[in-house]
Amino acid sequence: MKNVDDLIESAAELAARGLSKGEIADELNVSRETASWLVERSDATTQPSDRPQNGTASPSGPQDIHVDWSAIGRDSKRMSAIAEAMADMLAKHGEDVDLTIGIEKAGGPIATLVARELETDLGTYTPAKHQWEEGDIDELGGTFSRNFAGIRDRECYIVDDTITSGTTMRETIEAIRAEGGEPLACVVLADKQGVEELEGVPVYSLLQVISVGKEE
Numbered sequence: 001m002k003n004v005d006d007l008i009e010s011a012a013e014l015a016a017r018g019l020s021k022g023e024i025a026d027e028l029n030v031s032r033e034t035a036s037w038l039v040e041r042s043d044a045t046t047q048p049s050d051r052p053q054n055g056t057a058s059p060s061g062p063q064d065i066h067v068d069w070s071a072i073g074r075d076s077k078r079m080s081a082i083a084e085a086m087a088d089m090l091a092k093h094g095e096d097v098d099l100t101i102g103i104e105k106a107g108g109p110i111a112t113l114v115a116r117e118l119e120t121d122l123g124t125y126t127p128a129k130h131q132w133e134e135g136d137i138d139e140l141g142g143t144f145s146r147n148f149a150g151i152r153d154r155e156c157y158i159v160d161d162t163i164t165s166g167t168t169m170r171e172t173i174e175a176i177r178a179e180g181g182e183p184l185a186c187v188v189l190a191d192k193q194g195v196e197e198l199e200g201v202p203v204y205s206l207l208q209v210i211s212v213g214k215e216e
Contacts, residue, residue, distance in 0.1 A: 007028060007030075007038055007066060008038050008041045008042045009042065010027075010028060010038075011024055011028065011035065011038035011039050011041075011042050012039070012042030014027055014028075015039050015042065021035045021036050021039060022035070022127075022128075022129030023105075023129075024038070024039065025129060025164075026105060026106065026129065027105075028066060029066060029067045029068070029069075029106075029161065029162045029164070029190075030064050030066055030164065031062065031064050031164045031165055032129060033062050033064075034062040034064040037062050063211070064164070064192075065192050065209050065211055067161075067162050067189075067190045067192070067209060069161065069162075069189055069190070072189075073106070073109075079109065079110070079113055080113055082110070082113075082189065082206070083110055083113030083114045083116075083117055084113075084117055085206060086110070086114050086159065086187045086189075086204075086206065087114045087117035087118050088117075089187050089204040089206075090114070090118065090157050090185050090187055090204070091118065093157075093184045093185050094184075096155065097118070097120060097155050097156060097157060097184055098120050098121055098154065098155075099120050099121045099122075099123055099149055099151070099154045099155070099156035099157070099181075100114055100115040100118060100120045100121070100122055100123070100156065100157045100158075100159060101123045101124065101125055101156050101157065101158050101159065101172065101176065101183075102114075102115075102122065102123070102124045102125070102159045102160070103124075103125050103127060103158065103159070103160040103168060103169070103172055104124050104125065104126045104127070104145075106160070106161040106162075107124075107159050107160035107161055108124050110159050110160075110161060110189070111124070111159035114157070114159050114187070118157070120156075120157070121148075121149035122148050122149055123144060123145070123148045123149045123150065123151065123156070124144070124145045124147075124148050125142055125143070125144050125145075125172050125175060125176075126142055126143050126144075126145065127142040127168045127171055127172065128141055128142045128171060129167075129168060142171060142172070142175055144175070144179070150179075151176055151179035151180060151181035152179075152180070152181075153179075153180040153181060154181050154182075155181070155182045155183075155184050156176060156181055156182070156183055156184065157183070157184060157185055157186070157187065158172055158173065158176070158183050158185070158186040158187070158201075159186075159187055159188070160172075160186070160188045161188060161189045161190070162188055162189060162190045162191070162192065163188050163190075163191045163192060163193055163195065163203070163205070164192050164193070165192075165193065166193055166195055166198055169186055169188075169198050169203070170198050170199055173186075173198060173199045173201055174199065183201045184201070185201060185202050185203075185204065186198065186201055186202070186203045186204065187203075187204045187205065188203070188204075188205045188206075189205065189206050189207065190205060190206070190207040190208075190209050191203065191205035191207070191208050191209065192209045192211075194208050194210060
């Protein structure tokens with residue numbers, strides 16, 4: 001994707017396929033607020049003159065950063081190399097951890113490769129945002145897939161592709177603890193917030209994306 005217009009078109013396509021705004025946020029690696037804005041801008045009644053010009057958001061648009069890592073995701077060799085690097089960042093926490101949790105959707109495939117590198121079991125968590133359209137996300141709940149390993153009071157790692165606000169990662173940490181598990185560390189491809197820890201759990205990232213701009 002080259003600019004905001006491309007993101008708007010992608011949001012329109014995903015919305016037409018029936019994805020919730022939370023799922024669109026996940027697919028485009030943007031915040032839920034940005035996803036809502038993109039869907040609204042893609043509405044058929046929007047006039048071309050109202051669209052962002054030259055690939056930049058209008059002043060009323062959200063402040064966010066889109067991370068496109070599809071050049072990695074489309075190639076299994078590149079994915080394996082990235083997973084090896086992510087696993088290396090987690091390995092410092094010891095050899096006793098036997099479970100890796102991937103946050104769906106994008107975190108699942110990465111976690112699978114990380115788990116293979118670390119020789120752990122694999123679990124997946126679907127966050128509440130996948131059900132989110134509007135309103136308070138706290139009223140929704142996420143789920144662990146029964147098709148993969150359960151928590152069972154185990155120590156574990158958490159893997160995802162990006163951290164945008166940190167809400168999904170916090171939710172996952174809390175969900176694991178509610179099941180009796182203990183997250184020892186989290187790792188992501190890209191972190192838009194520059195966080196070092198969430199809920200007392202260290203967070204590692206291959207890339208930290210920092211927006212540098214002039215405050216209005």
